[in-house]
Amino acid sequence: MPSASVAATRGVVLFTVSLLQVWLAIIVMTSHNVAQSSDGWAGVVTSPVADPDFEALRLHLAKLRHARGWSYDELAARSGVGRATIVALESGRPRRNPTKPATTGTLATWFRIAQAFEIDLGELVRPLYGAHPGSSA
Known part of the structure:
Protein backbone atom coordinates (compact mmCIF):
# COMPACT_ATOMS: atom_id res chain seq x y z
CA MET A 1 0.00 0.00 0.00
CA PRO A 2 1.43 3.41 -0.96
CA SER A 3 2.36 5.86 1.73
CA ALA A 4 0.33 8.98 2.41
CA SER A 5 2.96 11.18 0.75
CA VAL A 6 2.89 9.08 -2.46
CA ALA A 7 -0.91 9.23 -2.51
CA ALA A 8 -0.82 13.00 -1.95
CA THR A 9 1.75 13.39 -4.76
CA ARG A 10 -0.47 11.38 -7.13
CA GLY A 11 -3.41 13.56 -6.19
CA VAL A 12 -1.45 16.72 -6.91
CA VAL A 13 -0.24 15.32 -10.24
CA LEU A 14 -3.76 14.32 -11.28
CA PHE A 15 -5.10 17.71 -10.23
CA THR A 16 -2.34 19.47 -12.19
CA VAL A 17 -2.99 17.34 -15.28
CA SER A 18 -6.71 18.17 -15.04
CA LEU A 19 -5.94 21.88 -14.79
CA LEU A 20 -3.64 21.64 -17.81
CA GLN A 21 -6.36 19.90 -19.81
CA VAL A 22 -8.86 22.62 -18.93
CA TRP A 23 -6.32 25.33 -19.74
CA LEU A 24 -5.53 23.69 -23.10
CA ALA A 25 -9.23 23.39 -23.93
CA ILE A 26 -9.70 27.10 -23.15
CA ILE A 27 -6.74 28.04 -25.33
CA VAL A 28 -7.99 25.94 -28.23
CA MET A 29 -11.52 27.31 -27.94
CA THR A 30 -10.47 30.94 -27.72
CA SER A 31 -7.93 30.69 -30.52
CA HIS A 32 -10.76 29.92 -32.95
CA ASN A 33 -14.13 31.48 -33.42
CA VAL A 34 -15.99 29.03 -31.23
CA ALA A 35 -19.56 29.12 -30.05
CA GLN A 36 -21.20 26.82 -27.56
CA SER A 37 -24.88 26.07 -27.82
CA SER A 38 -27.20 25.52 -24.90
CA ASP A 39 -26.78 21.75 -25.23
CA GLY A 40 -23.02 22.07 -24.68
CA TRP A 41 -21.99 21.48 -28.30
CA ALA A 42 -19.08 23.62 -29.34
CA GLY A 43 -18.21 24.30 -32.94
CA VAL A 44 -16.38 26.74 -35.15
CA VAL A 45 -18.38 29.79 -36.15
CA THR A 46 -18.03 30.95 -39.70
CA SER A 47 -18.62 34.52 -40.70
CA PRO A 48 -21.93 35.13 -42.45
CA VAL A 49 -20.20 37.61 -44.76
CA ALA A 50 -17.25 37.29 -47.11
CA ASP A 51 -13.83 38.72 -46.33
CA PRO A 52 -12.98 42.03 -48.01
CA ASP A 53 -10.76 41.81 -51.09
Missing part, protein backbone atom coordinates in the same frame (compact mmCIF):
# COMPACT_ATOMS: atom_id res chain seq x y z
CA PHE A 54 -7.91 44.11 -50.08
CA GLU A 55 -5.78 42.96 -53.02
CA ALA A 56 -8.42 44.30 -55.42
CA LEU A 57 -8.56 47.56 -53.44
CA ARG A 58 -4.76 47.91 -53.65
CA LEU A 59 -4.87 47.43 -57.42
CA HIS A 60 -7.70 49.95 -57.74
CA LEU A 61 -5.76 52.52 -55.74
CA ALA A 62 -2.71 52.03 -57.96
CA LYS A 63 -4.82 52.34 -61.14
CA LEU A 64 -6.45 55.55 -59.95
CA ARG A 65 -3.11 57.07 -59.02
CA HIS A 66 -1.45 56.03 -62.30
CA ALA A 67 -4.42 57.22 -64.40
CA ARG A 68 -3.90 60.70 -63.00
CA GLY A 69 -0.16 60.52 -63.42
CA TRP A 70 0.36 61.14 -59.72
CA SER A 71 3.39 60.03 -57.77
CA TYR A 72 3.09 58.78 -54.22
CA ASP A 73 4.22 62.23 -53.11
CA GLU A 74 1.49 63.93 -55.16
CA LEU A 75 -1.26 61.74 -53.68
CA ALA A 76 0.18 62.26 -50.21
CA ALA A 77 0.15 66.04 -50.67
CA ARG A 78 -3.40 66.07 -52.06
CA SER A 79 -4.84 63.71 -49.44
CA GLY A 80 -2.90 64.57 -46.30
CA VAL A 81 -2.04 60.88 -45.92
CA GLY A 82 1.60 60.04 -45.36
CA ARG A 83 3.59 58.80 -48.33
CA ALA A 84 4.72 55.70 -46.44
CA THR A 85 1.10 54.84 -45.65
CA ILE A 86 0.08 55.19 -49.29
CA VAL A 87 2.98 52.97 -50.36
CA ALA A 88 1.98 50.39 -47.75
CA LEU A 89 -1.67 50.48 -48.81
CA GLU A 90 -0.80 50.05 -52.48
CA SER A 91 1.93 47.45 -52.06
CA GLY A 92 0.34 45.36 -49.33
CA ARG A 93 3.62 45.35 -47.43
CA PRO A 94 4.06 46.68 -43.89
CA ARG A 95 5.56 50.14 -43.48
CA ARG A 96 8.25 49.31 -40.95
CA ASN A 97 8.19 45.87 -39.39
CA PRO A 98 8.11 43.06 -41.99
CA THR A 99 6.89 40.57 -39.37
CA LYS A 100 3.65 42.51 -38.88
CA PRO A 101 0.76 42.48 -41.33
CA ALA A 102 0.40 45.38 -43.74
CA THR A 103 -2.00 48.14 -42.91
CA THR A 104 -5.45 48.06 -44.44
CA GLY A 105 -5.91 51.71 -43.58
CA THR A 106 -8.47 53.48 -41.49
CA LEU A 107 -11.79 54.85 -42.61
CA ALA A 108 -10.34 58.36 -42.29
CA THR A 109 -7.38 57.42 -44.49
CA TRP A 110 -9.57 56.02 -47.26
CA PHE A 111 -11.91 59.02 -46.95
CA ARG A 112 -9.00 61.43 -47.45
CA ILE A 113 -7.77 59.45 -50.46
CA ALA A 114 -11.27 59.48 -51.99
CA GLN A 115 -11.44 63.25 -51.46
CA ALA A 116 -8.08 63.67 -53.18
CA PHE A 117 -9.37 61.71 -56.20
CA GLU A 118 -12.66 63.67 -56.03
CA ILE A 119 -14.71 60.47 -55.91
CA ASP A 120 -17.15 59.04 -53.38
CA LEU A 121 -15.71 56.84 -50.68
CA GLY A 122 -18.02 54.04 -51.84
CA GLU A 123 -16.59 54.23 -55.35
CA LEU A 124 -13.06 54.04 -53.99
CA VAL A 125 -13.66 51.01 -51.77
CA ARG A 126 -16.08 49.14 -54.07
CA PRO A 127 -13.32 46.65 -55.06
CA LEU A 128 -13.37 45.36 -51.45
CA TYR A 129 -16.45 43.40 -52.50
CA GLY A 130 -14.44 41.60 -55.20
CA ALA A 131 -16.51 39.04 -57.05
CA HIS A 132 -18.69 38.34 -54.02
CA PRO A 133 -22.36 37.62 -54.67
CA GLY A 134 -24.46 40.74 -54.73
CA SER A 135 -21.56 43.02 -55.68
CA SER A 136 -21.46 45.06 -58.84
CA ALA A 137 -17.72 44.51 -59.31
